[in-house]
Amino acid sequence: MTPLGTPLATRIGGLRLAASAGLLVMLAGCAIPNMNSGPQATAPVPEQYQDWFDGGRPVNMEWMHKQTVKKADQAIAAGNPREAIRLLNLLTDQGFPQAHYELGKLFDQGKAVERDPARAAENYAKAVSTPSYILGHASLNLAKLYREGDGVERNDLLAYHLLRQAVEEDLGRDARLMLADLLVEGGQGVKANPQRAAALYTKAAEEGQDEALLALAKAYSPGGWLAEAPERAMDYSGRYAEALRERAAAGETDAMIRLAELHAPDGLLGDQPERRLHWLRQASQAGDKDALAKAGSALVDAGKTQQGIAMLEEAARNGDVDAMTQLGRALTERRPGEARRWLEKATEQGSMDARVSLGRMLIDGSAGAADPRRGVALLEEAAQRDDPLALAALGDYYMSDEVDASQPYIAVDYLKRGHELGHPWATQLLGKAYLEGRGVSADPQRAEALLREAADQGQSAALGLLGQAYLEGEALPFHPSRGEELLQAAVEAGETSAMTTLGEAYLAGPLEARPERGLSLLRQAAERGDGYAMVVLGRAYRKGEGGLPRDLDKATQWLTRARQAGHESADEAMTRVNRDLGAQGDIKALVKAAEAGNRGAMADLGRAFLEGKGVQQNLGHARTWLTHAANAGHNGARADLGEMLLDSDPERAVTLLRTAADNGHSGARLTLGRAYLEGEHVAADPGQGVAYLRPAAEAGNPYAALLLGQAYLAGNGVEADPKKGEKWLNQAVQSGDLSARANLGRVLLRGENGVTRDLERGKALLEEASVQGHPGAMATLGREYIRGGNLQQDVRRGADYLLQAAEQGHSSARLSLAKAYLAANGLENASQEQALMWLNNVMDGDSGMALQTLHELLSDDKAIKALQAEAQASAG
Known part of the structure; x- marks a missing residue:
């Protein structure tokens, strides 16, 4: 700085020249080294700005030019x-x-001239370059511009040093508050210093600055930037409220509004609806138009709907556009037509919030007649202006199939934009998209991160989605305890769908059964109108799940409510109840539902007549009702009717079965697969048969796996492949299919179709199937014991197995025994019909006598040879 001994005019001129020479450089916001608020200390004043902070004796010439400044003010x-x-x-x-x-100040405040923050900064900078009594004021005003990037490039470091200078000048303004605000989190080149910030706030509070009390209350509250201290937080909150009350008593509506905010659900003094409403009413009566609308909204939120709507109507009639919007939202479910009129009016007056609300209303159809095209147009107009809720709503619309064919890729584009703008609903929907792999490649880690982010922002439904994913164990690893914890958190936040998911998990799994808790949660959700909760309750009572008693009457009651609520799965669940009732003899309920046009009931009634369950069997009635159900689009009815018509009308039967199979009916696929493999009712087409069977086999159907395994062993419709054949038969065996067990046992025992022989496992499989009553396994064991070779010969034991098979109607076992009878009696040329007639007479009598008779028969050498020849032929 110029030495103080220099003459005054020279010093001033030199300072002015120095300021002019460096001014453009100073105001250009020269780059500051990239210093974050990490371990580094706050950076020093950059060299080009040293002139602002070099101290020195103030130049006080106010007395010389006071009158000129006064004339300028005038x-x-x-x-x-x-x-x-x-x-x-x-x-x-x-x-x-x-x-x-x-x-x-003139250019900063825009007094009588257009506001020009850049010129304001230029003049403030010249003011701080010369020490004077206004140094602190100029420093504070310039710091605000640099802190906000207003007219100059934002520069936290310069703002920090300017604020320090202003604090040292002890202005009695808000310099301490601003410096404390900066030090709470720090900035570029400015290290965070919470303790110093607290000291500055404390000093400001002692000087009577109310905002300092508010800052300290927040700092000591849970989640604040100082160590949590509830008592201190409450003390500062109370002192702040007292200061506001004094200002409110003086008629300041802003103080009244702030007092209302203190008593809001997330306010520092806790949720006190009556106090909040009191201050909002006070502000409204004091002339704050916005307060009237806020009070109305608060009353609606507090459940005092009529009072709230009345206040909103008053504010809306007074021209408050925000009140029109809030009124439209409040009336959406109660008086949708009126709601739409208010939202239309607010939209016409430029309210973006009203535009978005109206767009969503028209898409949902809640205003009477749905107009999704206009609704989407309104939302897209708002989205073009980066309205985050509009972006989220468009993402939800394009992801849904309810109104139009879903377009998930378009949906994800909207959701990404909404997420980037910070809307938690968009973040939740985007997380769900990553979870399900809709519109994006599935990414469970990204999904979980997004859903947790949404949950942290108050989207409790995101917690429910995460919890459900952990219970399902598909997109995320199966983790029931974590899923339960997340769902419980969502329930505590009031999320209805989470109540349903958790309640169902307690009744039907996978969580440990807690029927009382599950029932309570589901009833809560049902009372809130959740149709799926009603369905779950109906199913649980129908099946007697989770410790509930089986009660078809209660099942019917809940499913009837689910139907009335419009839940899509209620009809299907009800038809199952009706079928159960029909099986118990209460066919009237089933007939009534069928005659009312319920396609599920038609199908069930057709099956009831087909099977003779609950009614006398009547194939004509069965065909009629199944036809009605099939024509109504019931896929199961198509499959049942198709199978029923295979013998009488194969062409129509195959058409029905194909339609059912194409729509995902596994039974129809099995029937067609078997028909094409074996050439029954259709021209043989093994390749087509395999094509129908493979998806069912891959989905775990044991019968499909059995048929596919047999096809690979025989090379029927596919290239023969013993390993694949054995693999599919093994899959069917593991699923408990007895025929597969008998087939695989026979193949392994005999080493058929290129399969490596495994006598021990083959015998074990055949014996297991035999013990469980499979006649084919009995017949195979019988022949193998009679023939010898694969098993040690034991004719008597073999005859026992053949007899057991014959008793169950196994045709080739019966024929073998009949031929043995013919051979033993020298009647090889007699008809097999006579032999089978003899066998029937023997087996229709006492089983012990039949066994003795057959053992006596098989003691004859000719009979034994006949059986061995038959066994050899069947194995060869």
């Missing part, structure tokens, strides 16, 4: 800014810092 008051600027420029030309400060 010119401004008279609406003559040109004269004011001319007068102040006379002073700036003489290096008078207060003149620069006054010009800075």
Whole structure:
């Protein structure tokens, strides 16, 4: 700085020249080294700005130019800014810092001139370059511009040093508050210093600055930036409230509004609806138009709907556009037509919130007639202006199939934009998209991160989605305890769908059964209108799940409510109840539902007549009702009717079965697969048969796996492949299919179709199937014991197995025994019909006598040879 011994005019001129030479560089916001608020100390003043902070004795020439400044103020008051600027420029030309400060204020505040923050910063900078009594004020005003990037490039470091300088000048303004705000989290080049920030706030509070009390209350509250101290937080909150009450008593509506905010659900003094409403009413009566709308909304939120709507209507009639929007939202379910009119009016007056609400209403059809095209147009207009809720709503619309064919890729684009703009609903929907792999490649880790982010922002449904995913164990690893914890958190937040999911998990799994808790949760969800909760309750009572008693009457009651609520799965669940009732003899309920046009009931009634369950069997009635159900689009009825018509009308039967199979009916696929493999009712087409069977086999159907295994062993419709054949038969065996067990046992025992022989496992499989009553396994064991070779010969034991098979109607076992009878009696040329007639007579009598008779028969050498020849032929 110029030495103080230099003559005054020279010092001022030198300072003015220095300021002019460096001003453009100073205000350009020169790059500051990239210093974050990590372990580094706050950076020093950059060299090019040292002139602002080098201290020195203030130049006080106020007495010389006081009258000129006063005349400038008068010119401004008279609406003559040109004269004011001319007068102040006379002073700036003489290096008078207060003149620069006054010009800075003129352009900063936009008094009588258009606001120009860049010119304001330029003048403030010249003011702080010369020490004077206005140094602190100019420093504070310039710091605000740099802190906000207003007219200059944002520069936290310069703002910090300017604020320090302003604090040292002890202005009695808000310099301490601003410096404390900066030090709470730090900034570029400024290290965070919470303790110093707290000291500054404390000092500001002692000086009577209310905002300091608010800052300290938040700092000591849970989640604040100081160590949590509830008592101190409450003390500062109370002191802040007291200060606001004094201002409110003086008629300040802003203080009244702030008092209302203190008593809001997330306010520092806790949720106190009556106190909140009191202050909002006070503000409204004091003339704050916005307060009237806020009070109305608060009343609606508090459940005092009529009062709230009345206040909103008053505010809306007074022209409050926000009130029109809030009123439209409040009336959407109660008086949708009126709601739409208010939203239309607010939209016409430019409310973006109303535009979005109206768009969503028209898509949902809640205003009477749905108009999704206009609804989407309104939302897209808002989305073009980056309205985050509109982006989220469009993402939800394009992801849904309810109104139009879903377009998940378009949906994800909207959701990504909404997420980037910080809307938690968009974040939740985007997380769900990553979870399900809709519109994006499935990414469970990304999905979980997004859903947790949404949950942290208050989207409790995101917790429910995560919890459900952990219970399902598909998109995320199966983790029931974590799923339960997340769902419970969502329930505590009031999420209805989470109540249903958790309640169902307690009744039907996978969580440990807690029937009382599950029932309670589901009833809560049902009382809130959740149709699926009603379905789950109906199913649980129908099946007697989770410790509930089986009660078809209660099942019917809940499913009837689910139907009335419009839940899509209620009809299917009800038809199952009706089928159960029909099986118990209460066919009237089933007939009534069928005659009312319920396609599921038609199908069930057709099956009831087909099987003779609950009614006398009547194939004509069965065909009629199954036809009605099939024509109504019931896929199961198509499959049942198709199978029923295979013998009488194969062409129509195959058409029905194909339609059912194409729509995912596994039974139809099995029937067609078997028919094409074996050439029954259709021209043989093994390749087509395998094509129908493979998806069912891959989905775990044991019968499909059996048929596919047999096809690979025989090379029927596919290239023969013993390993694949054995693999599919093994899959069927593991699923408990007895025929597969008998087939695989036979193949392994005999080493058929290229399969490596495994006598021990083959015998074990055949014996297991035999013990469980499979006649084919019995017949195979019988022949193998009679023939010898694969098993040690034991004719008597073999005859026992053949007899057991014959008793169950196994045709080749019966024929073998009949041929043995013919051979033993020298009647090889007699008809097999006579032999089978003899066998029937023997087996229709006492089983012990039949066994003795057959053992006596098989003691004859000719009979034994006949059986061995038959066994050899069957194995060969």
